[in-house]
Amino acid sequence: MKSPTRNRRAEILDAAAALFAARGFHGVSIEDIGAAVGVSGPALYRHFSGKEALLTEMLLGISERLREQGARLATTADPDTAEAALDALLAGHIEFALRHPALIRVQERELDNVPEQARRAIRRLQRLYAEEWVAVLAELHPDCPQARLRAAAHAVFGLLNSTPHSAGELSPEAMAGLLHTMARAALCRIG
Amino acid sequence: MKSPTRNRRAEILDAAAALFAARGFHGVSIEDIGAAVGVSGPALYRHFSGKEALLTEMLLGISERLREQGARLATTADPDTAEAALDALLAGHIEFALRHPALIRVQERELDNVPEQARRAIRRLQRLYAEEWVAVLAELHPDCPQARLRAAAHAVFGLLNSTPHSAGELSPEAMAGLLHTMARAALCRIG
DNA sequence: GGAGTCAGTTAACGATGACTAACATTCGAG
DNA sequence: CTCGAATGTTAGTCATCGTTAACTGACTCC
Numbered sequence: 001m002k003s004p005t006r007n008r009r010a011e012i013l014d015a016a017a018a019l020f021a022a023r024g025f026h027g028v029s030i031e032d033i034g035a036a037v038g039v040s041g042p043a044l045y046r047h048f049s050g051k052e053a054l055l056t057e058m059l060l061g062i063s064e065r066l067r068e069q070g071a072r073l074a075t076t077a078d079p080d081t082a083e084a085a086l087d088a089l090l091a092g093h094i095e096f097a098l099r100h101p102a103l104i105r106v107q108e109r110e111l112d113n114v115p116e117q118a119r120r121a122i123r124r125l126q127r128l129y130a131e132e133w134v135a136v137l138a139e140l141h142p143d144c145p146q147a148r149l150r151a152a153a154h155a156v157f158g159l160l161n162s163t164p165h166s167a168g169e170l171s172p173e174a175m176a177g178l179l180h181t182m183a184r185a186a187l188c189r190i191g
Numbered sequence: 192m193k194s195p196t197r198n199r200r201a202e203i204l205d206a207a208a209a210l211f212a213a214r215g216f217h218g219v220s221i222e223d224i225g226a227a228v229g230v231s232g233p234a235l236y237r238h239f240s241g242k243e244a245l246l247t248e249m250l251l252g253i254s255e256r257l258r259e260q261g262a263r264l265a266t267t268a269d270p271d272t273a274e275a276a277l278d279a280l281l282a283g284h285i286e287f288a289l290r291h292p293a294l295i296r297v298q299e300r301e302l303d304n305v306p307e308q309a310r311r312a313i314r315r316l317q318r319l320y321a322e323e324w325v326a327v328l329a330e331l332h333p334d335c336p337q338a339r340l341r342a343a344a345h346a347v348f349g350l351l352n353s354t355p356h357s358a359g360e361l362s363p364e365a366m367a368g369l370l371h372t373m374a375r376a377a378l379c380r381i382g
Numbered sequence: 383g384g385a386g387t388c389a390g391t392t393a394a395c396g397a398t399g400a401c402t403a404a405c406a407t408t409c410g411a412g
Numbered sequence: 413c414t415c416g417a418a419t420g421t422t423a424g425t426c427a428t429c430g431t432t433a434a435c436t437g438a439c440t441c442c
Contacts, residue, residue, distance in 0.1 A: 008419085024215055024217060024300070024303070025215070026215060026216075026217030026218050027217050027304070029398080029399055030399075030400060030401080040421075040422095042400090042401070042402080042421085043419070043421080045401075045402085046419055046420075047419090051399095051400070109215070109300055110215075112213065112215070147360045147361055148365070150357065150360060151357045151366060152373065154356050154357035155351075155353045155369070155373055156350070156373075157353065157356075158349040158352060158353030159350040159353075160346075160349075162345050162346045162348065165345050165348070165349065166342045166345035169338045169341060169342060170338055174339070175342060178342055178343060178346070178381065179346060181380050182377035182381060184380075185376040185379060185380040186374070186376050186377040187373070188376060189373060189376040199389085220428080220430080221429075221431085222430095230390065231390090231392090232392090233390090233391085233430090233432080234389070236430095237388075237389050241430075241431075
């Protein structure tokens, strides 16, 4: 069978994401992760070469997914209407953040625990994603310097990624609407 | 001498904050912290009862400081003009975040590593601080349900606390102005 | 000038945790 | 039926780390 392997790997990544989000990379042991998927301890080494490799694959996956999504959404439909592109980027990011709060948290917190080389790759993907946003924002605010646009984009990421902190008082739909409205308003005033 | 003691404690707290912000609580050893202030290893036990106690005191200090600042700023001057109170809260939070990015980072990331009892105290202080914001927002948006206001407040915290991520491309003044403008705009549209 | 406290040192202990080794089981392919 | 790959297991190693113990010098106070 080939699929069990794939499933086991994904299972481990999911469980590890939840644990890392809750207690941090160094606060979770290999044994903990194994226990979370019903095997114990060193069985994980059949699927990953080590704890760092696990985190690395996780962060690369997230960054790659966001970048791909960003590249796809930023260039849809009317290239004229940067407004529509911005809305698409917002909706995409919000849906991801609401659907995978643990991944958002890990991506925000654990980048330093990944080995140097992979860290550079991850940062590159994150930069490419941010640049999609900056490109769209530059169309909306042609006179605004790039540095300011970058800072604004990161600020909006902070706003959108606040999801894990304020968990579950609002329905996901209401939360999505609120975040979209707030982010939209924040980005209109930066010129 | 009494002041050397005080200074040493503060020195240790500062160094630990920087290290925790950079590598996370579990990623920093007692020896690391000692080395950062020029003493080595277990000397810290002359000033703190342990590693957790150090973190606890740090987080309690931050939360208490923000809560005090919030209580002071939210009730200044005209009780009529909620606008002014909101501006004061924004300015205060932004100044703190820009002046102490490491503390913001630690407060965001390390709450789970503090023992249960102290954690409750810290959360209580954070809740009180957030409620100052919600009270002001409620005056501006009388028809908006509390849950939505709370979520909006946390989202704005996320925006303002994005400072550590987008470090130093803009001058502190420009950054402060940008964050203030964006947060203001985001909070106008939530009704 | 001795007594006591403050703030530091080095050495050791005990626990934890990442990782490895050696062995077991399942199961499909030839 | 058997071989071998895939996927586990348990036991053990080695490093790291929080914490304690025992000891030392400096400074204050009677």
